[in-house]
Amino acid sequence: MSILVYAEHDNKNLKTETNKTVTAALKIGGDVHVLVAGTNCQSVAEQAAKITGVNKVLVADNAAYEHQLAENVSALVLEIAADYDTIMATALTTGKNFMPRVAALLDVAQISDIIDVESADTFVRPIYAGNAIATVKSLDTKKVLTVRATAFDAAGSDNSAEIVTLSNVTDAGISSHVKDELTVSARPDLGAASIVISGGRGMQNGDNFKLLDGIADKLGAAIGASRAAVDAGFVPNDMQVGQTGKIVAPDLYIAVGISGAIQHLAGMKDSKVIVAINKDPEAPIFQVADYGLEADLFDALPELEAKL
Amino acid sequence: MKVLVPIKRVIDYNVKVRVKADNSDVDLTNTKMAINPFCEIAVEEAVRLKEAGTATEIIVVSVGDKTCQEQLRTALALGADRAIQIETDESLDALNIAKLLQKIVEEEQPQLVILGKQSIDSDNNQTGQMLAALTGMAQGTFASEVVVEGDKVNVTREVDGGLQTVALTLPAIVTTDLRLNEPRYASLPNIMKAKRKPLDVKPAADFGINLTARTSLLKVTPPAERQAGIMVGSIDELVEKLKTEAKVIS
Structure with missing residues (x-):
């Protein structure tokens, strides 16, 4: 079994939600690789290499991935998808955006927002706004999953996994970034605050x-x-x-x-x-x-x- | 510009869903159904584009049994020009829905496809992105603003840290977030008029797509209930409890 986990980051800092998604990956079991797609994101790769249980970190460092546009990132993931049985991303806005594209291009279903792992092909997820909990089995050979980070504990950071640089560059050329208007706050991030x-x-x-x-x-x-x-x-x-x-x-x-x-x-x-x-x-x-x-x-x- | 709006019939958002006693699924018997709220926002956005002179024709499409004609008629009453029902009794995975919609995109050649970002029943948040992948189109998901300019559409997206604006080459896919617009109510004359608007029924089996299920629903259970807590009488008591009992503040 090998599993690819897509790292959530802002080109500088890895989000702790990625550590939680790694925990979900370890629960499935197998080699866990983390993909960091961004630009000038070496420090993110170094942080990812520290996550306990990660075997390898792949870095695709290119301007085409700076804003993690779905069209470009999904093409990147697709290029390396053959090496993995399971592809996972955190169910934050980046992962929610590009992962269904990856699933469709692989011609497999996506199982969204999993809150537990029953086995390598069976997952638990909330439906109807959490008013019902579904246990779903994937019938595809390759699994594409997004993970609700709050349902898993964060993996530690006492590791030093190998970092491998990918030379893949995919710019689909059909979308471009115009601007970000991000809320500036000295307070902790809503998703990560205790x-x-x-x-x-x-x-x-x-x-x-x-x-x-x-x-x-x-x-x-x-x-x-x-x-x-x-x-x-x-x-x-x-x-x-x-x-x-x-x-x-x-x-x-x-x-x-x-x-x-x-x-x-x-x-x-x-x-x-x-x-x-x-x-x-x-x-x-x-x-x-x-x-x-x-x-x-x-x-x-x-x-x-x-x-x- | 032709705009295609795929919509879904779902449980009304005010209704609390119940799980069946045998844990096979949720129980939707005699439940009030409606257009998925995000799909309603998608219809409204298309109607506004038509009112602004940007869109020339709005086609709504839904995949389901004949009951979804009710939601298609509602969309027609809100301002869509014609409707297509892709008829099936099966509950299909998002990927298979996207494959059916891909065929409609190929037939109709819309410049813009607007969908809800997720349905409030399966909460998948997949169909728009999958349709974008299958048609090779760019996507602007979780939109709070949509501005068509020439051969591009600028989409402002609701992202974790705030807003992100992307420029997409048309034809493109947009999925709606809550703040994109506030949908109107259908007027009685428009509800009457909608009954005469065209509604084509196309059997899903005629599209030549393998619609085999990709997932199997093993069981559905009610969520774990939280233990009822206690009422405190004052702020002092609250702060004390949080410090000494719950130990979550110091």
């Missing part, structure tokens, strides 16, 4: 999200939002936690003014400890919360900030 505090429709407007800032600073937390808060235009979509946004599983998740719609619960219910602050005692969020506080958030938040 504490997340999220606001919902109860925040009433975008300005009131500032009430979360001081608490987030004191806790070293990331700030998230429910889909209702995003739909209402309070905050940008990259803060959305839920089935259609980011899936998080921090040690502590604090839901403020969030009723607890199915689609939001799908994005955070695997958090270790959930706190809900809501003035409606009937809010469904209380059914999944370890600690619930029935209170007006406009009183509770300043007090919480003061007492931390």
Whole structure:
């Protein structure tokens, strides 16, 4: 068995989600190779080589991969796919974007967003926004998988795997990068934070999200939002936690003014400890919360900030 | 410019799904069904492109049994010009759906194909990208803005860290994210008019594609329930519990 894991990175830093996807790969079992596609991404390759259990790191360092455009990256993966029984990527926006292209070009199905490995061909994944859990067997000889990183522990980093440079360059020439408008924040990344505090429709407007800032600073937390808060235009979509946004599983998740719609619960219910602050005692969020506080958030938040 | 919009009939997003007692699948008997919300956004985007004079014709297509005609009629009422049902009673893998759609793309030669980024039932997030691969087209997934300029389309994408804009050579594939637009409601006159718009039915078996299943659903179970927690009476008590009981803050 050999397995290829696609590394998530920004050309400088490897995302810890890749370590989690490697854990999923090790659970399948076999030689695990990590592919780093990017430009000037040698430092990412070095970080990937440290991941415990990785046998080899492949680096494709070329301008064509700088923004990891799906058309180019899928062609690259396809060129080396013959060497692997299983190809895996983390189910973040890069992996979600290009992996189905790889599967289609290989003429195999993709199994998306796996949360457990039962065997080399059988995987567990949530469907219906996590309201049902499906066990799916792949009938293809080659498996293409995306992995929900929050469902796996991160592999360690005490390794020094061999790094091999690939000379493959594929620029499909049908797409180009125009610009990035990335949210600049000193706070931890939502997907990687150990504490997340999220606001919902109860925040009433975008300005009131500032009430979360001081608490987030004191806790070293990331700030998230429910889909209702995003739909209402309070905050940008990259803060959305839920089935259609980011899936998080921090040690502590604090839901403020969030009723607890199915689609939001799908994005955070695997958090270790959930706190809900809501003035409606009937809010469904209380059914999944370890600690619930029935209170007006406009009183509770300043007090919480003061007492931390 | 011709725009093709593939849509899917799914459980209404307000309905909580139940798992069958024998764990074979979810139970959709007598469940309210609707157009997948992301597909509805795709239809709306196509209609706006037509209203802006960019699109000339909107074709909606769905793969399924005859019940999906209901969703095709809804799309026609929202502003699509004609509909195609690819008829099958089977529940097909995304790859096989993409292969059927590829045939429709070859027949219709649309300049733009707009799909929802994922369906809220299988949550696969695959069909658009697979169709792009099979047709050799560029793709702009998770779109929050779509701007057609000459022979290119600029797509602003919702990515993990914020937004990314890519320029794609037409013909191209776009998949929709939530903030792309807010779909309209169909008016009664338009619902009446939609009944007279053309709806072609093409049996999936006539496309000459091997539609053998690539995956097998072994079982479906309800998710593990979280243990109900406790209500605290004050912020002081909450902070105390988090420090000493849960030990998640210090």
